[in-house]
């Protein structure tokens with residue numbers, strides 16, 4: 735019994751050592767292989783709707799509508815919550831964005847730089863949207 739426990743502990747320790755070694759190896763190869771990071775941008779998610787030129791988004795039935803909007807740089811975008819539940823607008827890239835806001839409340843954000851800005855609701859992470867900021 736005692737010997738078996740010791741053996742189990744020993745194999746656990748060995749496994750930990752292997753895991754640590756594997757982590758170190760992974761970290762090195764990860765730094766030189768940006769392919770996994772680039773994948774989401776290269777293949778747009780099929781759950782995203784068609785882009786719509788708009789400056790306001792309504793949150794209704796646990797979805798952002800329109801889901802994908804296009805704006806010019808310098809545009810202020812307004813999200814208005816028409817659900818009974820609170821939601822957030824949280825940008826995927828840096829987790830900045832709104833606090834939870836309630837029914838009838840709005841969140842505004844001005845987009846200065848061009849780019850594609852994906853966001854989600856931090857309370858309901860399956861709620862996703864995108865703002866495409868482009869000059870044309």
Ligand SMILES: [Cu+2]
Nearest residue numbers: 821855857858
């Ligand atoms: Cu939500």
